[in-house]
Amino acid sequence: MVATASRSQRWxxxxxxxxxxxxxxxxxxxxxxxxxxxFVTPYEPRGTPQDILNRLQPPxxxxxxxxxxLGRDVLSRxxxxxxxxxxxxxxxxILGTVLGTFIGLLIGYYGGLIDDVVSRVLDAFLSIPLVxxxxxxxxxxxxxxxxxxxxxxxxxxxxxxKTVRAAVLSERQLDYVxxxxxxxxxxxxxxxxxxxxxxxxxxxxxxxxxLGYAIFTVLxxxxxxxxxxxxxxxxxxxxxxxxxxxxxxxxxxxLFPAMAIALLVVGVNLLADATSQAFE
Amino acid sequence: xxxxxxLEVENLAIEYKIGTEWKTAVRDINFTVEHGESYGLVGxxxxxxxxxxxxxxxxxxxxxxxxxxxxxxxxxxxxDLSRRELRRARIDDISMVYQDPATALNPSLRIxxxxxxxxxxxxxxxxxxxxxxxxxxxxxxxxxxxxxxxRYPHQLSxxxxxxxxxxxxxxxxxxxxxxxxxxxxxxxxxxxxxxDLVASLRDEIGTSVLFxxxxxxxxxxMCDRTCVLYAGRMMAEGPTxxxxxxxxxxxxxxxxxxxxxxxxxxxxxxxxxxxxxxxPPLGAEIRGCVYVDRCAMSQDICIEVExxxxxxxxxxxxxxxxxxxxxxxxRTVAADPVERKRSDQTLVEIxxxxxxxxxxxxxxYALSNIDLAIKVGETVGLVGxxxSGKSTLAKVLLGxxxxxxxxxxxxxxxxxxxxxxxxxxxxxxxxxxxxQNPDSALNRRHSVHRIIGRAVQLLRGGRRNEREDxxxxxxxxxxxxxxxxxxxxxxxxxxxxxxxxxxxAFAGSPALVVCDEPTSALDVSVQAAIINLLSExxxxxxxxxxFISHDLNVVRYIADRVAVxxxxxxxxxxxxxxxxxGPNHPYTEALLSASPELADDKRIRLEGEIPEPSNxxxxxxxxxxxxxxxxxxxxxxxxxxxxxxxxxxKRCHIPVEELRAMxxxxxx
Numbered sequence: 001m002v003a004t005a006s007r008s009q010r011w012x013x014x015x016x017x018x019x020x021x022x023x024x025x026x027x028x029x030x031x032x033x034x035x036x037x038x039f040v041t042p043y044e045p046r047g048t049p050q051d052i053l054n055r056l057q058p059p060x061x062x063x064x065x066x067x068x069x070l071g072r073d074v075l076s077r078x079x080x081x082x083x084x085x086x087x088x089x090x091x092x093x094i095l096g097t098v099l100g101t102f103i104g105l106l107i108g109y110y111g112g113l114i115d116d117v118v119s120r121v122l123d124a125f126l127s128i129p130l131v132x133x134x135x136x137x138x139x140x141x142x143x144x145x146x147x148x149x150x151x152x153x154x155x156x157x158x159x160x161x162k163t164v165r166a167a168v169l170s171e172r173q174l175d176y177v178x179x180x181x182x183x184x185x186x187x188x189x190x191x192x193x194x195x196x197x198x199x200x201x202x203x204x205x206x207x208x209x210x211l212g213y214a215i216f217t218v219l220x221x222x223x224x225x226x227x228x229x230x231x232x233x234x235x236x237x238x239x240x241x242x243x244x245x246x247x248x249x250x251x252x253x254x255l256f257p258a259m260a261i262a263l264l265v266v267g268v269n270l271l272a273d274a275t276s277q278a279f280e
Numbered sequence: 281x282x283x284x285x286x287l288e289v290e291n292l293a294i295e296y297k298i299g300t301e302w303k304t305a306v307r308d309i310n311f312t313v314e315h316g317e318s319y320g321l322v323g324x325x326x327x328x329x330x331x332x333x334x335x336x337x338x339x340x341x342x343x344x345x346x347x348x349x350x351x352x353x354x355x356x357x358x359x360d361l362s363r364r365e366l367r368r369a370r371i372d373d374i375s376m377v378y379q380d381p382a383t384a385l386n387p388s389l390r391i392x393x394x395x396x397x398x399x400x401x402x403x404x405x406x407x408x409x410x411x412x413x414x415x416x417x418x419x420x421x422x423x424x425x426x427x428x429x430x431r432y433p434h435q436l437s438x439x440x441x442x443x444x445x446x447x448x449x450x451x452x453x454x455x456x457x458x459x460x461x462x463x464x465x466x467x468x469x470x471x472x473x474x475x476d477l478v479a480s481l482r483d484e485i486g487t488s489v490l491f492x493x494x495x496x497x498x499x500x501x502m503c504d505r506t507c508v509l510y511a512g513r514m515m516a517e518g519p520t521x522x523x524x525x526x527x528x529x530x531x532x533x534x535x536x537x538x539x540x541x542x543x544x545x546x547x548x549x550x551x552x553x554x555x556x557x558x559x560p561p562l563g564a565e566i567r568g569c570v571y572v573d574r575c576a577m578s579q580d581i582c583i584e585v586e587x588x589x590x591x592x593x594x595x596x597x598x599x600x601x602x603x604x605x606x607x608x609x610x611r612t613v614a615a616d617p618v619e620r621k622r623s624d625q626t627l628v629e630i631x632x633x634x635x636x637x638x639x640x641x642x643x644x645y646a647l648s649n650i651d652l653a654i655k656v657g658e659t660v661g662l663v664g665x666x667x668s669g670k671s672t673l674a675k676v677l678l679g680x681x682x683x684x685x686x687x688x689x690x691x692x693x694x695x696x697x698x699x700x701x702x703x704x705x706x707x708x709x710x711x712x713x714x715x716q717n718p719d720s721a722l723n724r725r726h727s728v729h730r731i732i733g734r735a736v737q738l739l740r741g742g743r744r745n746e747r748e749d750x751x752x753x754x755x756x757x758x759x760x761x762x763x764x765x766x767x768x769x770x771x772x773x774x775x776x777x778x779x780x781x782x783x784x785a786f787a788g789s790p791a792l793v794v795c796d797e798p799t800s801a802l803d804v805s806v807q808a809a810i811i812n813l814l815s816e817x818x819x820x821x822x823x824x825x826x827f828i829s830h831d832l833n834v835v836r837y838i839a840d841r842v843a844v845x846x847x848x849x850x851x852x853x854x855x856x857x858x859x860x861x862g863p864n865h866p867y868t869e870a871l872l873s874a875s876p877e878l879a880d881d882k883r884i885r886l887e888g889e890i891p892e893p894s895n896x897x898x899x900x901x902x903x904x905x906x907x908x909x910x911x912x913x914x915x916x917x918x919x920x921x922x923x924x925x926x927x928x929x930k931r932c933h934i935p936v937e938e939l940r941a942m943x944x945x946x947x948x
Contacts, residue, residue, distance in 0.1 A: 174720045174721075175715040175716075175717065175720040175721035176720065176721055176722055176723040178680060178713075178715075178721075179713070179715070179721055179781075179784065181680060181700060182678060182680070182700075182708065182712060182713055183708065183709075183734070183735050183738040183739050183787075183788075184700065184701075184703075184705065184708050184738060185734075185738065194723055194726075197723075197725035197726075198723070198724065198725055
């Protein structure tokens with residue numbers, strides 16, 4: 001029999017899971033900073049002309065996380081930096097999930113030649129390494145946020161499409177799909193109203209898992225200097241800018257953004273674990 | 281030692297943890313399986329029979345526990361064995377055979393390796409393994425064990441796999457063999473063979489058997505004594521024959537009445553009795569009798585006081601305050617069947633229907649030249665083993681499969697397009713289907729309202745309020761209350777789900793509904809209600825049924841005419857009476873004699889398996905397995921389907937009179 005965990009059952013599993021609460025707290029914290037960053041940062045994260053006089057101050061009562069090589073407050077940049085990464089990662093993951101789900105539904109439902117051809121194309125895409133593709137594409141596009149979103153979204157699409165396709169294939173075997181044919185249902189209705197709700201949980205799990213990867217990829221790209229306009233607070237770019245100074249005992253502009261990355265990624269992964277447990 | 285009972289269960293109670301609470305699933309279970317005895321546990325789903333077996337085997341899931349009582353195997357306490365003792369006991373003393381042999385075997389190991397593992401555990405020397413494996417496979421009547429050991433599970437049929445599993449179970453000559461629905465997924469012909477095998481093995485090695493089944497006929501054939509379970513309670517216990525021939529518990533009486541059987545006759549003679557209501561939920565606090573709200577003869581005392589297991593004579597006990605009145609249990613459904621209108625007008629005619637699938641570049645002949653007509657308001661039963669082409673024929677008729685060129689299907693005299701896409705709305709609404717498994721047939725994310733409503737919208741159309749009215753009247757027609765209007769399928773019982781599926785099929789006022797095993801996934805009591813419902817709907821809506829089933833008793837009860845299929849061909853077509861009373865086609869004869877109700881001396885057995893449809897035998901396709909084969913002509917010339925008597929067609933070289941002589945002779 002097909003497992004039919006109801007919405008309320010899933011909620012019960014989620015509510016009881018400490019993983020969910022810890023992950024949720026971490027992610028929510030960064031979301032709050034991303035949205036309200038401007039109100040909570042003690043200093044202007046983009047810096048002011050006078051800041052240059054305060055270069056590379058170690059952590060102190062005034063600047064808890066110290067200042068960077070342009071004299072900007074590191075704490076403010078860490079808090080404000082979540083906006084960049086979250087916006088880009090979430091948009092990219094949504095793009096990949098929507099496209100991937102659509103393609104997966106289509107090829108899983110129609111099968112046959114369409115499935116064969118599209119699946120091979122997806123496999124070909126999957127064999128290209130993610131960061132290299134992104135660098136090449138962004139080198140061509142120049143540094144811009146939209147480019148990063150497009151690249152990561154498109155790289156995720158085949159992965160999600162293949163997962164959704166597998167789920168659709170097993171749904172398609174079920175008699176409710178035959179029953180829909182027997183009333184001459186149109187294909188879009190069968191795909192989106194009949195089948196999609198039954199593979200929804202897989203889509204959600206896939207989304208949370210991908211989000212973790214997306215965050216890493218966004219930061220890796222910005223560390224390499226792609227996709228961020230200068231001055232925008234960004235963890236990856238800030239680490240890149242300062243890691244050369246680690247040898248000079250200037251650790252604070254690198255450690256704090258790195259910890260921020262760790263906290264966010266751990267949070268998202270905990271959430272992903274909790275959801276996949278509840279949904280599967 | 282040998283005189284000790286194989287299994288003694290005393291005051292057994294089992295609980296499951298649901299959420300944070302322990303709820304009692306089974307309690308006060310007491311029975312003894314004597315040495316060499318075959319003991320049956322029978323009941324509908326949810327009665328606790330598998331739970332008891334799992335507790336005996338120590339296989340309860342992590343949220344289950346034996347809360348009370350004792351299980352003794354050959355006099356030794358079994359409930360609190362250490363892990364080591366338990367392992368030893370599972371190797372030496374007790375074996376279990378599960379319902380689905382395909383999941384009981386490892387798909388990636390050869391049969392020989394898996395059977396040899398058992399001997400490894402038994403401490404047999406490695407050099408002996410091969411010989412012992414071959415021996416034990418011979419014991420379960422596998423004809424060619426040397427070849428079977430080289431195979432992987434997916435290369436063998438379900439019947440063959442179940443033999444292998446049984447072979448592994450009896451290899452240690454255990455004191456107790458537990459069989460949990462061992463034949464439920466198998467064809468009737470294969471089931472008959474497996475049951476014969478179990479019976480003969482029991483005589484041979486003298487093992488005791490605990491046989492679990494929902495199938496009353498199977499239990500009746502296989503067991504010396506039987507326990508009837510309901511809601512985790514023993515309702516009746518005693519010698520099998522007495523339990524079934526002179527039942528002293530209203531539940532047993534009710535179950536037996538739900539079953540169509542030759543004594544009931546056909547639906548035109550009597551409607552089936554049913555058991556209304558539902559099983560109480562797990563852990564429900566019930567003061568009185570657990571069966572009280574479904575019992576047609578319950579009285580005040582039944583609500584207040586739970587009856588004990590009263591001795592009712594003949595070695596039987598019954599958990600009922602009024603065991604002597606049980607045989608006179610009032611019917612819950614009027615016995616008089618609904619009056620039927622008969623018509624001679626042809627509704628659907630299938631002519632020359634063939635269907636060839638291509639598999640890896642080779643043609644597979646799934647259907648070959650089928651001619652079949654269905655009259656208005658008639659029920660045609662379609663029977664045959666799995667792989668005989670029943671479902672393919674249904675799907676060709678429905679337009680799901682496109683048949684080969686030359687196939688003509690007419691509906692009320694007008695030709696019907698073979699592809700679904702080219703059929704109009706009315707034509708599509710006119711030919712609908714009820715599926716076997718309502719869990720698969722109903723979208724689990726959609727409400728009842730949406731499931732039926734969408735079918736009404738597409739097959740019937742009309743304005744919104746007209747459609748609403750239609751949904752409500754459909755729900756009334758399938759005897760469902762409005763409280764289910766917005767329910768999702770998971771909140772409905774199996775019977776209610778099947779009613780929703782039936783309502784959907786009737787959305788467009790069909791002229792023909794294909795019923796593909798519509799009751800085989802349901803419990804006995806629910807099956808009876810669904811069969812009654814289908815019978816009544818047929819009269820109300822004047823609809824014809826093509827009724828596919830492997831249960832010949834159901835077909836005999838509901839069908840006006842019967843068509844028997846084998847390897848994509850019709851072997852015999854005739855009125856239900858004619859086909860079931862015989863003389864009939866040797867294949868039909870074999871199907872009929874697979875029924876567990878028959879006495880052994882009336883049986884003929886089919887050997888082997890249905891041949892590959894990609895490479896059908898020469899001459900008559902049935903000649904390779906035919907028990908009545910007359911000679912060379914069967915191997916060289918394929919017989920035609922001829923009308924041997926008015927309205928009775930057979931595809932066989934043997935003349936009717938000779939068939940009669942053969943078959944009547946065999947049963948004398």
